Amino acid sequence: MNAVDPGNPATTGGAPGPLILGIESSCDETGVGIVRGTELLTNTVSSSMDEHVRFGGVIPEIASRAHLEAFVPTLQAALDDAGVTLDEIDAIAVTAGPGLSGALMVGVAAAKALAVATGKPLYAINHLVAHVGVGMVGGTFAGGLPPNLGALLVSGGHTEILRVGNIASDVELLGSTIDDAAGEAYDKTARILGLGYPGGPAIDRLAREGNPKAIRFPRGLSQPKYMGTAEEPGPHRYDWSFSGLKTAVARSVEQYEAAGLEVPVADIAASFQEAVVDIITSKAVLACREHGITNLLLGGGVAANRRLRELTAERCAAAGITLTVPAPSLCTDNGAMVAALGAQIVLDGGRPSGIAFGTNPSLPVTSIVLPEG
Amino acid sequence: MLLLALDTSAAATVALLRDDDIVARFGSADTRSHAEVLAPAVQRILADAGVAGADLDAVVAGVGPGPFTGLRAGLVTARTLAFVWGVPLHGVMSLDALAFDAAASGTLPAGSDFLVGTDARRGEVYWAAYRSPSGDTEQREQPELPELLDGPHVGPAAGLPKGLPLVGRAAGLYPDNVDAVGGFASADPDAASLGRVARLRLLAGEALQDTSPLYLRESDAKVPGPRKRATA
Numbered sequence A: 001m002n003a004v005d006p007g008n009p010a011t012t013g014g015a016p017g018p019l020i021l022g023i024e025s026s027c028d029e030t031g032v033g034i035v036r037g038t039e040l041l042t043n044t045v046s047s048s049m050d051e052h053v054r055f056g057g058v059i060p061e062i063a064s065r066a067h068l069e070a071f072v073p074t075l076q077a078a079l080d081d082a083g084v085t086l087d088e089i090d091a092i093a094v095t096a097g098p099g100l101s102g103a104l105m106v107g108v109a110a111a112k113a114l115a116v117a118t119g120k121p122l123y124a125i126n127h128l129v130a131h132v133g134v135g136m137v138g139g140t141f142a143g144g145l146p147p148n149l150g151a152l153l154v155s156g157g158h159t160e161i162l163r164v165g166n167i168a169s170d171v172e173l174l175g176s177t178i179d180d181a182a183g184e185a186y187d188k189t190a191r192i193l194g195l196g197y198p199g200g201p202a203i204d205r206l207a208r209e210g211n212p213k214a215i216r217f218p219r220g221l222s223q224p225k226y227m228g229t230a231e232e233p234g235p236h237r238y239d240w241s242f243s244g245l246k247t248a249v250a251r252s253v254e255q256y257e258a259a260g261l262e263v264p265v266a267d268i269a270a271s272f273q274e275a276v277v278d279i280i281t282s283k284a285v286l287a288c289r290e291h292g293i294t295n296l297l298l299g300g301g302v303a304a305n306r307r308l309r310e311l312t313a314e315r316c317a318a319a320g321i322t323l324t325v326p327a328p329s330l331c332t333d334n335g336a337m338v339a340a341l342g343a344q345i346v347l348d349g350g351r352p353s354g355i356a357f358g359t360n361p362s363l364p365v366t367s368i369v370l371p372e373g
Numbered sequence B: 001m002l003l004l005a006l007d008t009s010a011a012a013t014v015a016l017l018r019d020d021d022i023v024a025r026f027g028s029a030d031t032r033s034h035a036e037v038l039a040p041a042v043q044r045i046l047a048d049a050g051v052a053g054a055d056l057d058a059v060v061a062g063v064g065p066g067p068f069t070g071l072r073a074g075l076v077t078a079r080t081l082a083f084v085w086g087v088p089l090h091g092v093m094s095l096d097a098l099a100f101d102a103a104a105s106g107t108l109p110a111g112s113d114f115l116v117g118t119d120a121r122r123g124e125v126y127w128a129a130y131r132s133p134s135g136d137t138e139q140r141e142q143p144e145l146p147e148l149l150d151g152p153h154v155g156p157a158a159g160l161p162k163g164l165p166l167v168g169r170a171a172g173l174y175p176d177n178v179d180a181v182g183g184f185a186s187a188d189p190d191a192a193s194l195g196r197v198a199r200l201r202l203l204a205g206e207a208l209q210d211t212s213p214l215y216l217r218e219s220d221a222k223v224p225g226p227r228k229r230a231t232a
Ligand SMILES: [Zn+2]
Pocket: A127, A131, A155, A157, A158, A300, A332, A333
């Protein structure tokens, strides 16, 4: 299969930019998005979130089963919504990783079948970089991705700070969580507090009624031995850890109960949220400052969190960093972000990945598009 | 009748059938790379045969039972191909393919009962009970298919019905629990046989099933219990 020639109107239908169909299945959202260059034509998503509620977290096997049932209907709905046919598509992009292994497998197998059946080139791309690539569509960055760009990704599956030199060829991971993702910490804490799933919105809501300074919960990996200095960085200068926080919340609840006192759920929720948001934003801004990042994109499902947006905005402003947050439907996992990154890779002259590649649940962020295997 | 058949309930297998002829066949013994090998196999088989997807009369998929991840790779592939090409899509229970192979081999007495069993991992087998055709095939234009008596089920080999010979990999895995049918102790469902089963059913005017997967097991997810309260 040949690469799409973005400069040739014959391969792009004469319209600005290639017509790309993106497929996402790395967690619990089955997404199919279609873009024409930087123009978003559809962002169709089928979520299995409701099926995970009673378990208090995403169950990989349930997510994988849902992807199988949702794929063809979501594809059909996306084509209808965009008003395009498969014939008109220039290329297909699919999330190859990182993500849940069994879930990724469904989207990748589907994308390969789609590539075989249509004869279109297929690009196997990186989910994390796609969270940044989505900034190219939906009017997020009107003039395209700005220079000195960084991305803070916070969701149930990941917590990362990236430096983005070139979206198609140069992305670097500056820091990430070493255990739970921030969204996972919200879910686990919400379960301890009896607030249900997903934990983020429930805790954010309740936190408004509580005192964020009532309890001082730990800020993971903030000690000098982990931080070091700008000149001599410690081993986890820009990394996060949230597993100790969840334990601290559980211990706090137990102390109130053991003392026969009513558990101040709102105060705990507010204090927990403050601990998460404080450490995420302080380390992210530190990484930006020390890597010359002056434009920060906030993405991932937890970007919808009121307090995270507030404190990120405040600290970015103080540091002279311009903060941009895509629309909520573009922050959560979706196919449009995969299509958007695919379009950038095509425009950059990237080669397709063929159809023999495998999924990679821990695909490093430096691997933006898989080479033909 | 031109059929493309896929079965990923155990190995990843693909076959192109023109009437009763197997035009091309692909099989990979690796049970953990279905998502890698399936699409290239389909592409190569069709290209070598000079067949366009839209020329097919149907796509046929083995619906299991089988290990979940591999099974899904085959089903989503079959569904997507059929959707794009606009051709009918049919499901066949994967164990039916092995039952057909055993009956066609002539090693089973006519009208006798037998088991088909495959590897369900975790010390268990997927199995079903069949009756071989009565044998009065002279009057028929097409061979008769074995009759499904019971199943499919999943369970320990020790729990299989006693006294019936078994066709399939379960015989090789659990020789102490079952009597193997000669030549079939390491056999897995194959797309070529699956396609033949589908063809015979279509010729007989029978309705085929859809491609809903036969997982036979729930996901391992457990609903978390209530947190224990600390007491003073
Ligand atoms: Zn994500």
